[in-house]
Amino acid sequence: MRAYRFDSFDSLEELRLREEADPAPQRGEVLVRVHAVSLNFRDIAMLRGRYPRKCVPGLIPVSDAAGEIVALGEGVQAFKVGDRVLGAFHPRWFGGEMPSTIASDSYGAESDGWLCEFKAISQEAVVRLPEGLSYEEACTLPCAGLTAWTALTGPAPIRAGHTVLVQGSGGVSIFALQLARATGATVIATTSSAAKADQLRALGAAEVVNYADDPEWGKAVRALSGGRGVDRVVEVGGPGTIAQSLRAVALGGEIASIGFLSTENPGIDFFQLKMSGASFRNITVGDRAGLLELTRVVAATGLKPVIDRVFAFGEAHDAFSHLERGGHMGKVVIRVS
Amino acid sequence: MRAYRFDSFDSLEELRLREEADPAPQRGEVLVRVHAVSLNFRDIAMLRGRYPRKCVPGLIPVSDAAGEIVALGEGVQAFKVGDRVLGAFHPRWFGGEMPSTIASDSYGAESDGWLCEFKAISQEAVVRLPEGLSYEEACTLPCAGLTAWTALTGPAPIRAGHTVLVQGSGGVSIFALQLARATGATVIATTSSAAKADQLRALGAAEVVNYADDPEWGKAVRALSGGRGVDRVVEVGGPGTIAQSLRAVALGGEIASIGFLSTENPGIDFFQLKMSGASFRNITVGDRAGLLELTRVVAATGLKPVIDRVFAFGEAHDAFSHLERGGHMGKVVIRVS
Amino acid sequence: MRAYRFDSFDSLEELRLREEADPAPQRGEVLVRVHAVSLNFRDIAMLRGRYPRKCVPGLIPVSDAAGEIVALGEGVQAFKVGDRVLGAFHPRWFGGEMPSTIASDSYGAESDGWLCEFKAISQEAVVRLPEGLSYEEACTLPCAGLTAWTALTGPAPIRAGHTVLVQGSGGVSIFALQLARATGATVIATTSSAAKADQLRALGAAEVVNYADDPEWGKAVRALSGGRGVDRVVEVGGPGTIAQSLRAVALGGEIASIGFLSTENPGIDFFQLKMSGASFRNITVGDRAGLLELTRVVAATGLKPVIDRVFAFGEAHDAFSHLERGGHMGKVVIRVS
């Protein structure tokens, strides 16, 4: 089979395609023919040496994939050949507390990821695709889709009647918009572009605020929620946006903190956090039970993941560069086979 | 003011309209000009001596109302004159465990209800109307609307991706259909009429099963849910439908038991309940916190309560008779002023 | 290694000890040297042909075990040689909804169980022992311990201040008593023996009711809870005890239904269930996330599982016979090595 591997983290050129032996499934494993993968900022961060954990050189990158089971190891009864599956982002976090050994299972950083044609993997690390999705659509769910779902659920889940703030038009934000709409919530979105504002409205945003025009956009969002504030902020900006997010959130609401896209780090004012009356919750993608829930939601509601662009397997460098440049709307996908 | 009172429980003729002194609000109370009330089966049950608790003669009947605040008692700061409000079905169940004194607050059975022109009542026993609803629409929420919401929420709330079974086209069932749709769930409905099947589909039911044609409708419902069974049954039939509901429900699903419309009582087979793998939960309308949630859901999603027919204040006997005859779709309302 | 297998289900004599090749761990697996197993009624039910699912002949029986990891398959990073582990009762139910393929993983019925000296098993199907427990103590947790924990938790968990009813002195009931005490709940227990009543009090039961003396024991339990009823019934009797359990349970309480030890089947009166105002929830042991919680609770609170008697590996027939005769207090254990 063919597989991409990173030997060092200096430049995109270090991502090299190789011919390798096909893997074989052992007991309790399935062999997956990979059809599509999607890229996340963490893939770029690893490459650029900005990932918070040390990465092992020589690994296959990319955490998110969809494919078809082509062979079964001994004793596998949960799947059959031909089943269409997704990989779980955290292959060994099944529910409850995150296991302390989870780092050793980080695809692309500590173990081989999915930018290859075949993968032999534990039956516990894959779940069925939602009906009605192509491989290209489905491969966007494991990281971006589940992160958005975890941000909307958790110990105090969003429900019909709530208001959700999403920031920008990256993969997580778009999923959060779609999933919040699917649960009956009202969505307010931010963007810096009039064209994207239209797209966000078309996806179901009730209101869009242009943060480039209004640096005090948190106040604007609060006003748009009837003065009450939003019940949930799906916060991807991090240190650069948290102060406005705290202005936007309702008493008793929650900031679900995912990313730190901004590079400034002004800190959080304790009293602003205190006086918001809201909660702050750190999101780390989510567990397998959440991924199973997400696939049910997607299948039942007919949600279609938004794909910015699909690249061919030979165009992996272009796909990474495209993501790195920014400005995309939704997910960047590589078709493997 | 004018008020209807029941002196005995022998016939509808005992419901008599009287002239009475207008009530005055005391400290912590509001004076409500009643605009509309809606009727429930419990109102008929009281009249016919079939209500499970002893009713006090001479009371004003009807538990559900909407109106306008026309005067404030001393110290009321939560409301102002002109506010549009709903009464809570349980005026003193605010959240947490049902208080043991709740029976003494049962409108129409143990204390005066709302079929009158003015009512002085504790500010804690009313909540604001959802924006966008008329008084006729809003007065359907306190019992039927909240019962449906409680049945869909509770300790294990329905969410997007789940499947819900509703039975027939009474007030609770129609609200359950609409609220389940508002939360992103898929709805399967039962009916005995082709015309009502069309109406149920128009309200959002994905599938409708005619139980008159198919006494094994539980099996049919399970098949329509992909063989898995439904996540929630909003069970209004009681002893006559529970066996089919147990066939329809998924492993890990829940039967939210509301009513006992059927008159037969064959009992529940222990092993059928055990082997269903589902839970059974008794619903008693719901508390004030739930009513507040419901008003938010209704306002935010634009849900419109389904009204079968509106009667004038002078036509109260006709309204009761209409409800008693059955065959309605949605709620029966009396416009008071 | 030596292993017990059942060739048919006619008599205990069909349980035969054999010499077999030692298993070897494959990728993602650990090799466990089994030190102790505990027996459950399901083990007897299989043997007597009374298990609700068809059992495969020739399998190694017993679902619950504790042992030591003596070798690792390729790629296992979560464990190291020397780690002390428990098997999960449902080896592939990790959290969320029970998977539909779970039957194929039922130890002793559809796949090899643990009454043997070594077992090669997926790293996902074992968890660490709670500190402070011996293998004999720890092997009682996977089925009886987790069943009790699931019964006390679930969507509406028991908390300090609640009252719990446990029935008799089998393994699940004793664990429920101990775990309820560990969470600050008050426990009422039933028994038919004065000697056991003393033991139940010594374990922390605040009140003990002798059901042999008082067939209306449900009423007695309600009285002992101050007339309110108990918040949770850990119901192991099934059809023969449910009517009294419904008398004992509080409005808003829950019957967690585990077993059906009684042989009569009078059915459940719909109106008794309705008027109880309580919920009924079916328990099927529990998932891996729950087992991890349980091991933390046991380690942190110093809970010591109650063992009725420990048999040697060669005395397996005697151990089964002892369990079958009944009258034990706590768990029956076989020491394997």
Next chain:
Amino acid sequence: MRAYRFDSFDSLEELRLREEADPAPQRGEVLVRVHAVSLNFRDIAMLRGRYPRKCVPGLIPVSDAAGEIVALGEGVQAFKVGDRVLGAFHPRWFGGEMPSTIASDSYGAESDGWLCEFKAISQEAVVRLPEGLSYEEACTLPCAGLTAWTALTGPAPIRAGHTVLVQGSGGVSIFALQLARATGATVIATTSSAAKADQLRALGAAEVVNYADDPEWGKAVRALSGGRGVDRVVEVGGPGTIAQSLRAVALGGEIASIGFLSTENPGIDFFQLKMSGASFRNITVGDRAGLLELTRVVAATGLKPVIDRVFAFGEAHDAFSHLERGGHMGKVVIRVS
């Protein structure tokens, strides 16, 4: 009756005892003979002009009280004369979202509090005393007790097996220690005094860290929790302690933020909050449903509130001064009658 009122906020001397007419209960109200009140830092903050909301001059101070019902207004059926009751800290927050009008009900700041001999109050604003407590003990529950309970519960409640960090020996911290122990959790406490360390251990703290000796006490706490971090921090220090609290908390744990006793305000480092993997939740005492839960927990577990000192009604100035000086262990109480 006699009542204390504050005419201005300049000095303790402005707190003056007056003779006033006895209040009379109106419809839905009860007349309470106040027996004991307890003091909180907010009472001092009001007096010193440091309360975050504007206070109305001339009000009766103090939010927390216990007393006996001596007369009933019309229509009160939930209570009878002789019932022993507590006031709720938020008299109109019953459950669910905090009402926006809550400020107008703030005892001592916007409406008359409890430092008086009689109070006529809505039946919805009081709850029964837990059995087994004196008025002096019970009057400590409405603010300090409920704050601690809310901090330990919330959307992700503490349970048996968890570890809780409490800071110092103020009223909330002592209640948090006792309530965490009552739920089966393990407690680590901080203090600056060896004598208090002994008292904290006697109350059930498994470990005590002297923060005066070790400015890096967060690291020490983490080590004492086996390197994992604590599941919950009951955080009363605010800006001055948050950085150490973030070191002490587990991945997936929660900081329940109550106070801001420290006067420095260094801000929160965004990346420290992010990398903690924990949640931050703001606590505002709690609602009536929580107070009812608390009274059950206290009654069932026999928890005895820790009282630092009881003052006579005529010694109110001394009681305030005593609290202001600090150094107390548990609550400061005034016996009213």
